[in-house]
Amino acid sequence: MPDLTPGLRAELARIAGPDALLTDPADCWPYGYDNSRRQALPQAVIFARDEAQIARLVRLCADTGLPLIARGRGTGTTGATVPDRGGIVLSFERMDRIRRFAPEDRLIIVEPGLTNARLQQAVGQAGFFWPPDPTSAAVCTIGGNLAYNSAGPRAVKYGTPRENTLGLRAVNGTGAIFQTGVLTTKGVVGYDLTRLLIGSEGTLAIITEATLKLTPLPEAKRTLRAAYTDVHTAARAVSALMAQPVLPCALEFMDSTAIALARSQSELDLPQDTGALLMIEVDGPASCIDEAQKAVVEAARLSGLLELRLAQTAAEVAALWQVRKALSPALRQIAPKKINEDVVVPVSQLGKFVDGLTQLGQESGIRIVNFGHAGNGNLHVNLLIDPDDPAQVERAAQCLEAVFALVLRLGGTLSGEHGVGLEKRAFVGKELDPIALDLMRAIKSQFDPQGILNPGKTLPLA
Amino acid sequence: MPDLTPGLRAELARIAGPDALLTDPADCWPYGYDNSRRQALPQAVIFARDEAQIARLVRLCADTGLPLIARGRGTGTTGATVPDRGGIVLSFERMDRIRRFAPEDRLIIVEPGLTNARLQQAVGQAGFFWPPDPTSAAVCTIGGNLAYNSAGPRAVKYGTPRENTLGLRAVNGTGAIFQTGVLTTKGVVGYDLTRLLIGSEGTLAIITEATLKLTPLPEAKRTLRAAYTDVHTAARAVSALMAQPVLPCALEFMDSTAIALARSQSELDLPQDTGALLMIEVDGPASCIDEAQKAVVEAARLSGLLELRLAQTAAEVAALWQVRKALSPALRQIAPKKINEDVVVPVSQLGKFVDGLTQLGQESGIRIVNFGHAGNGNLHVNLLIDPDDPAQVERAAQCLEAVFALVLRLGGTLSGEHGVGLEKRAFVGKELDPIALDLMRAIKSQFDPQGILNPGKTLPLA
Numbered sequence: 008m009p010d011l012t013p014g015l016r017a018e019l020a021r022i023a024g025p026d027a028l029l030t031d032p033a034d035c036w037p038y039g040y041d042n043s044r045r046q047a048l049p050q051a052v053i054f055a056r057d058e059a060q061i062a063r064l065v066r067l068c069a070d071t072g073l074p075l076i077a078r079g080r081g082t083g084t085t086g087a088t089v090p091d092r093g094g095i096v097l098s099f100e101r102m103d104r105i106r107r108f109a110p111e112d113r114l115i116i117v118e119p120g121l122t123n124a125r126l127q128q129a130v131g132q133a134g135f136f137w138p139p140d141p142t143s144a145a146v147c148t149i150g151g152n153l154a155y156n157s158a159g160p161r162a163v164k165y166g167t168p169r170e171n172t173l174g175l176r177a178v179n180g181t182g183a184i185f186q187t188g189v190l191t192t193k194g195v196v197g198y199d200l201t202r203l204l205i206g207s208e209g210t211l212a213i214i215t216e217a218t219l220k221l222t223p224l225p226e227a228k229r230t231l232r233a234a235y236t237d238v239h240t241a242a243r244a245v246s247a248l249m250a251q252p253v254l255p256c257a258l259e260f261m262d263s264t265a266i267a268l269a270r271s272q273s274e275l276d277l278p279q280d281t282g283a284l285l286m287i288e289v290d291g292p293a294s295c296i297d298e299a300q301k302a303v304v305e306a307a308r309l310s311g312l313l314e315l316r317l318a319q320t321a322a323e324v325a326a327l328w329q330v331r332k333a334l335s336p337a338l339r340q341i342a343p344k345k346i347n348e349d350v351v352v353p354v355s356q357l358g359k360f361v362d363g364l365t366q367l368g369q370e371s372g373i374r375i376v377n378f379g380h381a382g383n384g385n386l387h388v389n390l391l392i393d394p395d396d397p398a399q400v401e402r403a404a405q406c407l408e409a410v411f412a413l414v415l416r417l418g419g420t421l422s423g424e425h426g427v428g429l430e431k432r433a434f435v436g437k438e439l440d441p442i443a444l445d446l447m448r449a450i451k452s453q454f455d456p457q458g459i460l461n462p463g464k465t466l467p468l469a
Numbered sequence: 470m471p472d473l474t475p476g477l478r479a480e481l482a483r484i485a486g487p488d489a490l491l492t493d494p495a496d497c498w499p500y501g502y503d504n505s506r507r508q509a510l511p512q513a514v515i516f517a518r519d520e521a522q523i524a525r526l527v528r529l530c531a532d533t534g535l536p537l538i539a540r541g542r543g544t545g546t547t548g549a550t551v552p553d554r555g556g557i558v559l560s561f562e563r564m565d566r567i568r569r570f571a572p573e574d575r576l577i578i579v580e581p582g583l584t585n586a587r588l589q590q591a592v593g594q595a596g597f598f599w600p601p602d603p604t605s606a607a608v609c610t611i612g613g614n615l616a617y618n619s620a621g622p623r624a625v626k627y628g629t630p631r632e633n634t635l636g637l638r639a640v641n642g643t644g645a646i647f648q649t650g651v652l653t654t655k656g657v658v659g660y661d662l663t664r665l666l667i668g669s670e671g672t673l674a675i676i677t678e679a680t681l682k683l684t685p686l687p688e689a690k691r692t693l694r695a696a697y698t699d700v701h702t703a704a705r706a707v708s709a710l711m712a713q714p715v716l717p718c719a720l721e722f723m724d725s726t727a728i729a730l731a732r733s734q735s736e737l738d739l740p741q742d743t744g745a746l747l748m749i750e751v752d753g754p755a756s757c758i759d760e761a762q763k764a765v766v767e768a769a770r771l772s773g774l775l776e777l778r779l780a781q782t783a784a785e786v787a788a789l790w791q792v793r794k795a796l797s798p799a800l801r802q803i804a805p806k807k808i809n810e811d812v813v814v815p816v817s818q819l820g821k822f823v824d825g826l827t828q829l830g831q832e833s834g835i836r837i838v839n840f841g842h843a844g845n846g847n848l849h850v851n852l853l854i855d856p857d858d859p860a861q862v863e864r865a866a867q868c869l870e871a872v873f874a875l876v877l878r879l880g881g882t883l884s885g886e887h888g889v890g891l892e893k894r895a896f897v898g899k900e901l902d903p904i905a906l907d908l909m910r911a912i913k914s915q916f917d918p919q920g921i922l923n924p925g926k927t928l929p930l931a
Contacts, residue, residue, distance in 0.1 A: 111708040111817040134712065156657040167655060169664070170632050185904035191813045193629060193845040193885035195618040195668045196893075197901045197928065198909045202631070202664035206657045223714040246573040250596065252685040253754055292715055292764055295757035302754055351653045355573040383655040423655035431658075439659045442647035447660045449915045454908065466659065 008093035009071050011050045019051055019095070022063045027054040027101075038078060038096045042143075043430055044344075045086040049076070049096040055120065056102060058176065058184055058215045065213065066182035068095065069457040076461050077209040079120065079148030082141075083155060084347060085428025087208045087464050094459075097213065099150050105129055106216065113221045114173060114190060119150025119214050126219075135221040138165030141424070150214055155426035156206035160257040163249075163382030164290075165222060167424070169202050176216035177204055180455025190218060203450070208426055209461040211454040225290035228256070229300045230318040232327040233307045234281040238262055239358035240311030241283035245381045246354050247309065248287065253302040257288035258382030259331060262361050264368075265378045269330050272337040277330060278313045283361075285381065286331055334378060342374070342391035346407060351385045352419035363413045364388060371406040373399070385423035411437065427465045436467040470555035471533050473512045481513055481557070484525045489516040489563075500540060500558045504605075505892055506806075507548040511538070511558040517582065518564060520638065520646055520677045527675065528644035530557065531919040538923050539671040541582065541610030544603075545617060546809060547890025549670045549926050556921075559675065561612050567591055568678065575683045576635060576652060581612025581676050588681075597683040600627030603886070612676055617888035618668035622719040625711075625844030626752075629886070631664050633682045639666055639674035642917025652680060665912070670888055671923040673916040687752035690718070691762045692780040694789040695769045696743040700724055701820035702773030703745035707843045708816050709771065710749065715764040719750035720844030723793060724823050726830075727840045731792050734799040739792060740775045745823075747843065748793055796840060804836070804853035808869060813847045814881035825875045826850060833868040835861070847885035873899065889927045898929040 009015070011030065020028050029035050029052040040046035050073070055061055068075040074094025081088060090096055099120030106116040110133045117126060123144040126137055139152050140159035151157065153175075158167040165171070174188025188194065188201040204212055235241040241260065248255055261269070261284040269275060277284070287307060289299040300317065307315060318324040338345055352360045361377060368375040379386035388410055392403045411421055411434050421431055421438050436444065447466055452458070471477070473492065482490050491497050491514040502508035512535070517523055530537040536556025543550060552558055561582030569578040572595045579588060585606040588599055601614050602621035613619065615637075620629040627633070636650025650656065650663040666674055697703040703722065710717055723731070723746040731737060739746070749769060751761040762779065769777060780786040800807055814822045823839060830837040841848035850872055854865045873883055873896050883893055883900050898906065909928055914920070 109815070109817065110712060112815040113711055114815075158655060162655060166632065169661065170628065179904070179908070183904045183907075185908065186902040187905055189813070189882040190815050190880045191846050191882060191885070193620060193624060193813050193842070193847045194882040195884050195886060195888050196882050196897045197889075197906065198669055198673070198912060199631065199661075199664045199667065200905055200908060202661045205661065207660055211660070223712055223716070225714050249575055250572060250685055252687050254685070292757070292760055294760035294763070295754070298754055298756035301756070351651070351655050353571070353574040353576075353652050355571065380655070384653050385655045418652045420651040420653060420656040420658050422657050423653070424657060426657050427659075435658050440648040442641070442645040443649055443662055444659065445645075446641070446647065446662060446916065450660060450912060453911045453915060 008050070009073055015071060018067060019053065022060060022067060023053045024056055024060060027056060038098055039090055041081045041083045041086060041088050043084050043086040043089070043428065045089045045429065047089050047091045049090040050093050052096045052098055054101045055097050055099045058178065061097065061213055061215055062178050062182045062184050064095070064097065065178050065180065068459045069181055072457065073459065074462050075459050077150065077213045079151035080146045082143040082147040083151060083428060084425045085430040087154065087426055087428030087461070089429065091429060092462055099148060110135065112190065114218055115221060116216060116218045117149055118216060119148060121149050123147050123149060123152060130221055131224065134224050136224050137219050138162065138171050138222055139168050149217055153205050153214055153217060154208050156424065158424045160259060160380055163258050163380060164254045164256040169205050171220045172201060172205060172217060173220050174218040175201055175204055175214050177212035177214045179212045180457060180460045188218065192220060206426070208428065208465045210451060210465045211460065213460065227293040227296040228288055228290040229296055230324045230327050231287040231303065232316045233285045233287060234278050234313040235283045236280065236311045236313060237282040238361040240309055241285055242354070242357035244285060244307050244309050245357060247306040248303060249354060249382055251302060251306050253289060253299045255287050255303060255382060256290045257286065258380070259286040260379055260381035261331060262377040264376045265334055266330065268337045268341070268376055269333040273333050275330055281313055284330060286328065338376065338389060344392050344394040346390040346392065346403060348388040348407070348410060349385070349423050349425035350388060350410070350414045350419060350421055351383065351423040352414055352417045354384045356417040356419070357381060357384060360386065360413065360417055364410065367406055367409050371402045373403050373406045383423060384419065429464060432464065432467055470512070471535055477533060480529060481515065484522060484529060485515045486518055486522060489518060500560055501552055503543045503545045503548060503550050505546050505548040505551065505890065507551045507891065509551050509553045511552040512555050514558045514560055516563045517559050517561045520640065523559065523675055523677055524640050524644045524646050526557070526559065527640050527642065530921045531643055534919065535921065536924050537921050539612065539675045541613035542608050544605040544609040545613060545890060546887045547892040549616065549888055549890030549923070551891065553891060554924055561610060572597065574652065576680055577683060578678060578680050579611055580678060581610060583611050585609050585611060585614060592683055593686065596686050598686050599681050600624065600633050600684055601630050611679055615667050615676055615679060616670050618886065620886045622721055622842055625720050625842060626716045626718040627684060631667050634663060634667060634679060635682050636680040637663055637666055637676050638678035639676045641674045642919060642922045650680065654682060668888070670890060670927045672913060672927045673922065675922065689755040689758040690750055690752040691758055692786045692789050693749040693765065694778045695747045695749060696740050696775040697745045698742065698773045698775060699744040700823040702771055703747055704819035706747060706769050706771050707819060709768040710765060711816060711844055713764060713768050715751060715761045717749050717765060717844060718752045719748065720842070721748040721793060722841055722843035723796070724839040726838045727796055728792065730799045730803070730838050731795040735795050737792055743775060746792060748790065800838065800851060806854050806856040808852040808854065808865060810850040810869065810872060811847070811885050811887035812850060812872070812876045812881060812883055813845060813885040814876055814879045816846045818879040818881070819843060819846060822848070822875065822879055826872065829868055829871050833864045835865050835868045845885060846881065891926060894926065894929055
């Protein structure tokens with residue numbers, strides 16, 4: 008990477024505008040990490056203000072070879088925003104306005120730095136929501152959600168950002184500003200660049216504006232908890248729930264390791280021999296919610312169901328979610344480090360997958376805890392390790408490779424919603440078709456001929 | 470285009486395999502048209518059999534410069550499959566198998582030549598459907614649906630092929646076979662080539678297999694017909710219907726010109742002063758359908774509503790649809806030629822758009838009849854003309870340009886579901902951002918460096 012000469016620094020300051028450039032390492036450090044616990048020092052941080060400023064910055068980077076990394080709030084888990092090759096971090100935290108809200112057309116046009124929570128608040132007042140709801144919704148940004156196609160539990164019914172974005176504005180790696188997509192829910196003029204940019208982790212272009220498709224808020228929601236003897240029964244229930252017309256708006260799963268962990272932390276009001284747990288939510292018009300609940304209860308009721316509880320009050324809902332909520336603090340307490348993998352297998356393979364994980368855990372001596380979005384087959388596989396034990400770290404790395412191999416053998420994919428970044432870069436070549444990967448690389452070099460946009464992320468190194 | 474020398478013809482025969490090559494012009498003519506009424510003679514027709522055969526054929530075309538045009542059943546309306554530059558038409562009518570049906574994973578893997586109707590029949594028996602339902606569903610193929618991102622009325626609730634396809638296999642313009650996407654409803658590894666190919670009209674790659682996401686069949690459906698005094702009231706009703714949580718599964722529109730036309734053909738049981746008509750369908754669990762109906766009735770009931778009729782029996786449903794069904798034969802009878810445009814405007818602009826069309830009709834003396842998928846803002850604008858009247862043909866061309874300009878002024882798009890092909894190629898440059906268009910052209914030359922895949926279609930000529 009090129010040095011930040013005084014001349015270059017002065018040019019960055021001119022482009023950044025007043026109070027929008029950081030170059031002191033002490034100021035820059037906080038913009039060099041994400042939730043992967045990786046960290047690297049950016050050479051400078053610039054606060055994005057508008058498209059023209061971003062285009063000028065991209066051109067300077069393309070001329071000088073400085074890497075440029077767009078960043079929301081650093082909640083990503085893959086190191087995708089960590090400037091491991093130095094360069095400029097372009098923080099979107101100040102570029103967070105709502106540009107236009109058109110409830111009559113069910114759309115909103117926003118800047119990428121807007122947080123998911125503020126978006127939901129703004130559109131919620133008019134009776135709408137934007138379906139993607141990552142766990143980090145309180146702080147994560149729309150730009151980040153689009154970069155990783157981040158979804159969350161509601162995706163099982165309402166889809167991911169790819170199904171809920173109408174168009175984008177962006178700046179490519181030569182500093183050219185362009186617009187993709189439409190303002191409408193149908194449109195087939197030209198190639199679909201909107202979805203090409205979504206999930207590309209800032210490697211093809213820097214998104215400067217997004218037109219989001221909104222959905223009317225459901226009137227009512229019901230929460231159920233189903234305890235099963237074992238994971239195979241639970242997996243069959245997932246298939247049954249997904250095959251009937253009342254699609255759950257959340258269908259979350261915990262395996263026996265996750266239940267045991269939650270149980271170790273607090274008294275759980277759950278049958279002793281529970282081997283797998285499903286949390287099921289349905290939403291819809293208030294007048295239909297009883298019937299909707301009946302339909303999912305019927306689908307969930309298989310031989311092997313130990314207990315089915317319904318919540319109706321807010322307190323009852325909280326009580327049912329208690330097992331799941333107890334999990335994250337428990338994970339943090341018992342293991343100094345967890346490797347949290349975000350893999351997906353076809354729903355029919357969930358049982359086989361969890362069996363395989365159990366075996367891998369036994370073989371490697373690594374404790375593996377599994378939970379996640381079962382309706383999409385999207386499991387978060389957590390390997391709990393002590394980072395100060397080099398032998399365990401080594402075994403965990405081998406175990407992780409075996410987990411990925413198992414996922415691919417079962418017809419799955421290595422990331423459902425966290426993306427690739429640096430963490431999975433070495434593995435995705437095993438999933439991607441080699442010709443498709445060549446085509447992706449060609450697209451990358453065409454959108455970003457100098458290779459300055461988030462270099463080395465997302466695609467495996469050549 | 471290169472001549473079909475005896476050597477080339479022999480090579481084509483070897484690649485085609487037994488009984489799979491046509492070269493006699495009399496045999497080839499039927500494969501040279503589509504529903505745009507354009508027609509051109511292909512130099513040869515080959516019946517697709519499998520991926521390996523297609524890859525060999527693409528390599529031969531790339532070596533010799535012969536254009537290669539994939540074709541389903543020729544129901545497209547834009548000339549996208551018409552071999553206007555000669556070359557080989559690759560017909561998929563024999564490559565129509567279901568490769569794998571996995572109801573427990575809600576997916577089916579099919580060959581592109583399968584018709585939409587046969588797909589629906591196969592998955593319907595297991596309680597599922599594939600949402601895209603073009604009017605031509607009885608004969609059109611899945612490959613064609615993917616090529617144009619063709620949707621139909623159900624898209625308003627269930628989305629287009631882009632939202633209902635998980636992955637593809639395809640052959641690019643160098644004859645390389647590749648796989649895109651996943652078997653699951655979440656996945657963010659690599660760039661989204663699946664959606665890039667969908668809607669690209671066979672110009673980037675030839676699709677050889679599609680993995681389709683299925684949806685459980687709703688148990689019940691209700692049909693309503695709402696007659697309004699004028700288009701503005703109807704447009705407000707569309708916004709209101711789309712803003713409440715019981716999304717209609719069809720929301721079709723007819724303006725006063727369409728009603729007048731239908732009335733001219735048959736006795737219609739409809740209030741005399743009806744200025745705009747909505748057909749509204751809701752579906753869902755049988756136990757909720759009364760309440761769902763109530764919700765849409767409430768949203769549809771605005772001042773300016775003349776009559777709202779509900780159908781409950783099949784006969785009543787047929788009676789309500791009678792006005793809409795009377796339209797197509799009427800159009801065919803009264804005008805020797807109609808220019809059927811498939812444009813989209815934001816729902817809030819529907820009233821303004823129809824007003825503008827009325828004015829354009831008056832100014833040009835062209836009769837314009839409008840109906841379509843109002844929930845998506847997708848109107849089919851029909852210009853009725855006599856092709857033997859050169860002055861009228863000339864005025865219609867000018868009028869059409871003005872229609873497109875109006876669509877773009879209102880924030881719309883020039884095609885919702887029919888695509889671009891040859892018909893709109895000259896116009897889409899007005900919609901597409903010039904930088905985005907450059908990026909699309911670069912993608913095209915990268916997927917198809919020799920420019921042999923459906924040359925001259927979809928993107929404006931350079």
